[in-house]
Amino acid sequence: MSDTTLRLLDIQASTRFELTNAGRLVCENSPDRSPAPRLWLSGSAEGNAIRFRADVSDKIVEEISELAAREPALSDRAFRAARRRAESPAWIDLLVVVLRKLCVIAALSSGSQHPC
Secondary structure: OOHHHHHHHHHHHHHHEEEOOOOOEEEEOOOOOOEOOOEEEEEEOOEEEEEEEOOOOHHHHHHHHHHHHOOOOOOOHHHHHHHHOOOOOHHHHHHHHHHHHHOOOOOOOOOOOOOO
């Protein structure tokens, strides 16, 4: 990921959320201070950025981070083509398995935030 992209994704996270000193999510930067999602994933053509809420265990963070590090950018051509065909990339299934260790998943949706 380029330095510019990394800086922009960091700015996006720090603007949207209150962060701990370690960069973990606490809550939304909004008047109602809604809880942050357990997982926040954002991407660009150069790569993906992932952040976790402060109460997510280090073991889960490590498992999901390893999955995310192996995956193409969210804006990658193959990823976009799969979305047009209404298919989920294979790694989404693995991500759901890891997330289920953390919480009950009521629904999945695409967008800038995936709360559970």
